[in-house]
Amino acid sequence: MKHVKFFLVGILFGIVMSKAEIISWYRIYEMFKFQSFHMYGIIGSAVFLGMFSMLFFRKKMVKTFEGNDIHVAPKKKGMYRNLLGGILFGLGWALAGACPGPMFVLVGKGVVSILVVIFGATFGAFFYGLFKDKLPH
Amino acid sequence: MEIITQPWPWYIAGPVIALIMFLLFYFGEHFGVSSNLETFCSIGGAGKYTNYFKIDWKQNIWNLIFIVGAIVGGFISAQWLSPTDNVVLNPQTVQDLADIGIQNAGASYLPDEIFSIETMLSFKGFLVLLIAGLMVGFGARWAGGCTSGHAIVGLSNLEIPSLISVIGFFIGGLVMTWFILPLIF
Numbered sequence: 208m209k210h211v212k213f214f215l216v217g218i219l220f221g222i223v224m225s226k227a228e229i230i231s232w233y234r235i236y237e238m239f240k241f242q243s244f245h246m247y248g249i250i251g252s253a254v255f256l257g258m259f260s261m262l263f264f265r266k267k268m269v270k271t272f273e274g275n276d277i278h279v280a281p282k283k284k285g286m287y288r289n290l291l292g293g294i295l296f297g298l299g300w301a302l303a304g305a306c307p308g309p310m311f312v313l314v315g316k317g318v319v320s321i322l323v324v325i326f327g328a329t330f331g332a333f334f335y336g337l338f339k340d341k342l343p344h
Numbered sequence: 345m346e347i348i349t350q351p352w353p354w355y356i357a358g359p360v361i362a363l364i365m366f367l368l369f370y371f372g373e374h375f376g377v378s379s380n381l382e383t384f385c386s387i388g389g390a391g392k393y394t395n396y397f398k399i400d401w402k403q404n405i406w407n408l409i410f411i412v413g414a415i416v417g418g419f420i421s422a423q424w425l426s427p428t429d430n431v432v433l434n435p436q437t438v439q440d441l442a443d444i445g446i447q448n449a450g451a452s453y454l455p456d457e458i459f460s461i462e463t464m465l466s467f468k469g470f471l472v473l474l475i476a477g478l479m480v481g482f483g484a485r486w487a488g489g490c491t492s493g494h495a496i497v498g499l500s501n502l503e504i505p506s507l508i509s510v511i512g513f514f515i516g517g518l519v520m521t522w523f524i525l526p527l528i529f
Binding site for chain 2: 212219220223226227228234235236238239240242243244246247249250252253256258260261269272273275277279280281282283284285289290292293294296299302304305306307312314317318321324325327328331334342
């Protein structure tokens with residue numbers, strides 16, 4: 208039962224991704240063509256408000272529902288990892304028109320072909336795990 | 345009801361995403377979708393090939409449940425909250441897409457030239473979908489996050505690694521959109 212809340216937040220996530228058309232391939236294309244403000248407004252306003260959340264967490268003004276401090280794990284440092292991994296991700300994002308969250312939302316919309324993309328993404332993660340020691344980080 | 349069935353503007357969607365991130369931290373977890381891909385690998389037995397996947401995936405069940413919710417949310421939205429399936433695009437975008445071989449841009453959420461069943465069942469179409477997925481999965485795990493973990497959480501937390509990753513996302517996305525997509529269709 209303790210997982211029901213994640214299910215409900217997931218539903219909200221699926222609805223907002225759909226209703227704001229973030230799961231549309233065209234919205235991603237349009238963003239990379241700088242032909243619409245939509246995606247920039249979404250990411251920008253989410254980050255702007257998110258900064259306040261982070262501030263509240265850091266100042267311990269907000270704790271978890273169980274009363275624990277909220278620690279946001281720092282991201283791993285490394286120019287190669289972040290830049291090269293990021294570039295590869297970006298190439299895939301613009302081709303699939305979907306990042307990992309929207310991929311799952313599209314399954315719910317009934318898009319069969321997105322399963323090939325999810326299959327590929329899972330193997331992508333697998334190959335990363337397999338070759339990570341040979342990659343620059 | 346009218347307000348819900350209309351496409352939601354950015355100033356609704358952005359704050360809702362910020363709320364989702366807040367709730368996940370408030371519930372004692374975090375916001376990051378691509379780590380589920382590693383969980384899939386662990387469940388599928390990838391730990392046999394490398395220790396990287398030898399993790400106790402049961403601690404990530406909450407995140408799997410989150411994406412099950414996302415699937416259900418996508419279903420609910422498609423079934424009951426979206427009377428139309430078209431996406432209103434900038435006319436310039438529609439023209440640009442027609443020029444590179446993608447017709448009827450915006451008639452539905454996704455272009456048939458990439459996502460229709462016929463395309464998926466063709467050799468080239470299948471390869472495009474598969475390679476797109478491979479790049480997303482490999483890239484996200486190499487970078488240590490995707491749009492949720494880096495662009496939303498990381499940038500909110502003023503993380504330099506996330507800023508570098510997001511710059512990478514855009515370099516890759518711009519190269520694909522401006523230079524590679526025109527060659528594919």
